Amino acid sequence: MSRTSEGRLPVIVRERERLTDDIVRLTLGPADGAPLPAWTPGAHIDLVLGPCALVRQYSLCGDPRDRTSWRVAVLREAGGRGGSVFVHDQVREGLVLEASSPRNHFELETAGRYVFIAGGIGVTPIVPMLAAADAAGAAWSLTYGARGRDALAFAGEAATYGDRVRLHAHDESGPIDLPAALGEPDPTALVYCCGPEPLLAAVEDHLALTPGWSPRQLRTERFAPRSDALDRPSTPFEVELRRTGVRVQVAADQSVLEAVRAAGVVVESSCAEGTCGTCETAVLGGRVDHRDAILDDDERAANDVMFLCVSRAADGELVLDL
Template sequence: MTNSTAADRSEIPTIIAEMVPEAEGVVSLHLEPEGDDKLPVWDPGAHIDLVLGDDLVRQYSLCGDPTDLSSWKIGVLREPESRGGSSYVHDTLRVGDRVLCRGPRNNFTLADAGEYLFIAGGIGITPILPMLRSCETAGKPWRLVYGGRQRASMSFLDELATYGERVTVWPQDSHGILDLEDLLGTPRAGTQIYCCGPGGLLDAVEERCGIWPAGTLHLERFRPQDGALDGKNTAFELVLDYSDVTITVSPEQTIAEAVEAAGVHLPTSCREGTCGTCETVVLEGEPDHRDSYLTPEEKASNEVMMPCCSRSFSSRLVLDL
């Protein structure tokens, strides 16, 4: 769990130095800091926000070299059902444009382990790339299985080819669906599993990893888990402790909407519980966690919550806002 800070919520001006086609529908952006400043330090698994407009903020995983603070690299898939972000990047942004960024933040950190199994689907390869470099530097054994609809739509294949047989490229049109039973059917002590990709793949991997030791599997979701946002909406009292404000959250409002209506600033981005921007400390009450960001253990602790989508089981909720 990574709490948001003033630093990772501030906006960093960058310039697009390069835009490179990486596969069908995928382009990489190379972002350099405006001026002579270095970019903030980051670790494999981190993501940044691209501030594309007043109400258009999207999250993208950093996929470049964490030791290079002179530039950031992200990969952007043109989503068939884009909500505006990916189409804006592909159709509007050009080399030389100024783009504001926020972050980086990381809830997909690479834990120390004896060996690693990486499973990526489609654009989910992006946060995995710096993890592979980190494993190489540390001399850790690893294996990657990378699936996609077809080879032409799978990005960064030239980079992955340098790793040889440790990488298995699995286009679905020629190989069928990933054989998760073969990959995950037998638990191995000391192995950590990292998976990023479409929701169907993540759900299937999560189900298969039920027989593995707790804490083995690490997931990063680009979309809310199925059913995560569902639930009964009732009104409750919300106390903003730092601001000394008490309000009522109606059944038709999210906490974030109620907080904003009260004139209190709450940084948000995805508005669906996947990015972690609005992570807030809970002082009293029982949150109704509806995010797809916190782990089950973090949700059970009730130490923090995501006000953009979560609600309250208790009639009174006190937040550190």
């Protein structure tokens, strides 16, 4: 498959479906007819949108076995940064876009049981997980909520799984009942949650405070930066680029990504807010102040990778594999 100089590949919009008033689903195919890169449930791609080349991330919600097409669903966010509005107002069948290869920081791991909790458009990475868990014969349940029944874009697909799925309309019954969604504490279970930040925070708190559950059982994917990282003070520090021996000063108001790029080092990036994982870099020395929305507690404690767009040094200096 041919790629651009940035490593992206051309895809053509084969189908555009309106699922709700503010959600459209795009079916994308390879512009040159070659098989698309493989992916696994939980993966997302970057799409380059509009004349300003906005780069946005969307979870794949189709069938991983299908190498001829990808599917993404896009929520219109009028107060967003412009990508979703472009998709809703400008993207039509036949348009050729640029996409990245799939990346996955939300892998479906092996577990004795799965508890899936999805809020709104956060159901998209979970849809292919249901099929995978079902095909594996695993025990699982899904609680899928949205502001109203007309906003449950994937209700029809989810309902095919019968009573393992609970559909929840907030305007009818308020927030999701987490004790009911999670069931009895189960040390063999993994909890997969994707959706707005208040839902993710509520699930984290519930697992932390309920005997028999542990936050280590939770797997999340966030669409926005973690709120607890936004208010931390930032101070200057130094980064050593081990491959070249160059030392780079990072100012208090500058990201590591910006600093190393200013020093002439090419680093691929996309979201610039610690949610997509594109700028992941190996850490060879120093302690990281992790500010991303990707790594779990164990991965942060390992201190072997960081995301240059948001994370910083915890105590003065970092050594990076650049």
